[in-house]
Amino acid sequence: MSEQQAQTTPFDLPEDHPFGPHNLPYGVFTPAESDAPRVGVRLGDYVLDAGAVAAALGSAHAAVLARPSLNPLLAAGRATWTEVRAALISWVTEEAHRAIVTPHFHALADVSLHLPFEVADYVDFYASENHARNVGQIFRPDAEDSLTPNWKHLPIGYHGRSGTVVVSGTEVVRPSGQRKAPTDPTPVFGPSVRLDIEAEVGFVVGVPTQLGETVALADFREHVFGLTLLNDWSARDIQAWEYVPLGPFLGKSFATSVSAWITPLEALEEARIAPPARTHALLPYLDDTTEELKGEPGGYDLRITVAINGHTVSEPPFSTMYWTAAQQLTHMTVNGASLRTGDLYGSGTVSGETEAERGSLLELTWNGKQPLELPDGKRAFLEDGDEVTMTAWAPGPNGTRVELGEVRGRITGAR
Template identity: 45%
Template sequence: MSDFSKELAATRDPAKRSWLASANVPTCDFPIQNLPFGIFSEARDARPRVGVAIGDAIVDLAALRAAGHLELDGGIDADEREDVFARASLNAFITLGRDAWRGVRMQLSMLLDAANPALRDDAALRERVLVPMQSATMHLPVDIPGYTDFYSSKEHATNVGSMFRDPKNALLPNWSEMPIGYNGRASSVVVSGTSVRRPMGQLKLPDHERPIYGACRKLDIELETGFIVGRGNALGEPIACDDAQDHIFGMVLLNDWSARDIQQWEYVPLGPFNAKSFATTISPWIVTLDALEPFRVAQPEQTPEPLPYLRHAGQHAFDVALEVRLRPDGTDCATTIARTNFRHMYWTMAQQLAHHTVSGCNTRVGDLMGSGTISGPTPDSFGSLLELTWNGARPIELDSGGTRTFIVDGDELTLAGWCQGDGYRVGFGTCVGKILPARG
């Protein structure tokens, strides 16, 4: 193992601890082994800029670099690296490449280590570069040129196919041959904490000959993750499945809000449109693949064997525990309505990216790729209300009283996710959205 590889591996050492006590709490999402990237601002400096989460604080990378404690090496042009952390998106930093991402990760891991006095014992420097998370405002972490949503959970596809088609033939013939997806709307991707307005659209009621226009009556969530493209490809130059991981910067939680009744009427023959375009919420922190590496596991067995361009050796799933919580308006009581795991996904991120580009489609830094709804094998592990209530036939009981079939105005939905290590966890934080009434 090279010295670089050893230094990178040391950033994931389960025994590693930070001098920031909050980062060492076993249930903290942001220990020193994580170090996710995001964009934040705060009252004393309203400019959005790049930060890294550690415990209950944010490391201001622009301030840290200005203080001379953060280098960007690897042959990067000086002009390119001058203000890369003082920008309102991560795109410029991501464009510098994986060596730059890893170099920053390793420097931060050393600076935040419990045994390193450089930042630990310099109160004035800590005051400049550490921002309390509770006083910060988080922003969309990347400028998103394009957004694609996949349909890669076999359990979810089987449930939906059984519900609306023949249960004996729930999966269409192409589903087991390639990652099914559609191009979504990048302009309506919002950061966690942004309220979402109930969409209007055409609804086809069973007892009406023609559709009506009105507010969505079956508003739903889709529990997903998403990955951010870290290195694009040229038009006409596909990304090989074995190389796809090198093109991924990191992962976020993703809620692809869905208007099920609008979707049911519009999706034939070309798929979702207005039913999905009104909002997609992502978590503010991007967890890098380097942080997730210890939690890599084997993906489900794929039968039939994929075509050659979709084959890859090794393990390409990740053990990420996922939850959905629903909190009605006017109460502090949230009900956990689903628990599942990313490791159930049939098609991997590498396969999704390889299939996306096999036609020659180009991708760009900051592109967002949604996993598709993540459902597990048991009824309490389904990743949508459509499945959890079986299209409204089986209402969910809430801890605060009452029931839900689909989302009502004022409901707040929270997605949470983490990888559980020995005495620590690498978490994503939360992905939160509250539903506002429709505008007629």
Template identity: 45%
Template structure:
């Protein structure tokens, strides 16, 4: 029989009892942040469950990990504690279990409508890297700027390419994004352009949330990497394409990326995603031994990006992609980042890079969808090549189960005009 919760969950909800993603919320603006899980239209307060001694297993019974302002301490405990927490929560929320269901006082305090809480960044992010792991995205960008003969550099098929970003400007879904200013390519013999970005873009991505880290100088084996991954979030790594194009040679992205990155508030665990695992694309040539996995897998996560144009109310879906299109897996990404001895820490974030599919309606950014501005998109009586002030971008993602979804909610942000 399918597991069911005593809380009514709509079949279209992203948050059934099969999911139970983790986040951090505030009840009121002045209150302390608290860890919680999503169930239907509610947030379950984990600190209250811990205070009621309902986490009574060997890994959590004496832990204060749910009395913290973020999830980092819980992430550090590792997979045995995560599995114990999931089993405990599924039992407490089960329609067959009376402990929480029939405790009216605790239930009223611990379950809050999502509409009445403020969601925060769920983790303290010490470091952030962004990979370039989609073959379709790499090919399209290469064709645009180098031609089809040299679209993908030879090293791309041997190395999960990435750049080391910054954590200071990572924000939670719903945060407005101010249009960045910077330099762009000069026209003719003039000085470089300086001003608001003229090619502001989104990137449809996901990101790995690191659990237990590794000691400096001690790499993580690719076949053990999953034990260092807590879960995944939706991510929009906003990009100023004109600033990026002028600055990225020879050292790569900097101001064109560092102004904002938006995350969805709910971390969906690998335990919840495991039933949606599928074989990753075949890699040719065979990766070097430190990247060769015994089981190479992605997840069947449907991804969608929509835009609400400035002055309009309706959202227009502009692309549909899928996590399954990643060429380099998240476990290969993590193993590669540590192979030189780099130490990861709980709460570190590893972005996948733009996730594009093989067809034009599955490209993961406006650079590809508009082919660098050459093919405007039609959006309800207006058109776009890149984002304009007042535009709102909304990502969603979910896995389709048998009678339920395991989803990520939304990841959204609205573009505000550049500062004077």
């Protein structure tokens, strides 16, 4: 929809609107006249109170929708997800429901948006070969292979901190910690001076598992409800000093931002694609080329845009990710680790083959050696006051686009 086509009612949006009935992402919102959060779905520039409509129409799913969190819906399982989505599409498209549905719409500009689900565990992966090779070249320039020996055999990840996952729009306080430059005789303590972003996609788990149970590749969509844009904020100087030998800790755990909207996997059927060709044989539990999985492409064609203070700095393509979300879920549970409703796992930084497709400032500036030229000055890493915004879209039905909810955060000074 062009900027000139302002939406005046929930129903007068063009058929190709990226937040049309073919999308309907889920969130949690509070109307201006209330202090009670409730589940909503977005239609254009409006939010529908899903629980109120379900109750008014006598839906069997009113109970899971009349909650202050998406978790009950997430836990209900795929059959319920499909039924609820079909009902929502009917409610917002069929004239017969219009009189009942209309009073339960709220203008997006008039509501407060919240973290849409209670995060159980948070895991972050490292699934982009382009990103991994860039990082390897930056930190191991003399290595024969910029990838670590295990990279093509398993999805590498780390366990993050679920309590610091925040909704889009939450300010990010510059973290403090230990850092030690190669020329420093001893470490120093203070605010990070190499604060970075990581453009990622997060996957939201609905159906849990029992301890000791594993999830096969074919069962990915039985457990994962949807996806969201994710910014894995990273303090590179703190991370560089602490990560040997156990990996990221304080350099990552201070904040992870996600969108206020969760796009259900069912809205992204036209965006499903095959992942890049595998260059190494995979162990059976990760092998997605089997006869059983034919017709179940594991990749997603998502086009991401990263902007700093309104200026586009990168456009990473998610289609290039080597490891799929299904492989990540399977690997995450292959040791018997249980899933919980509300588990969130990040794809890892999304980076394409070209310089304009790199998903972190570490890569975009080549570890600060090649600062970006922005309208308001050069940037090697983020400065206080900088606002980072990530948006994305995917191909939808009949030539439409499915837009993902943005994820946005502004840096404030260390406390």
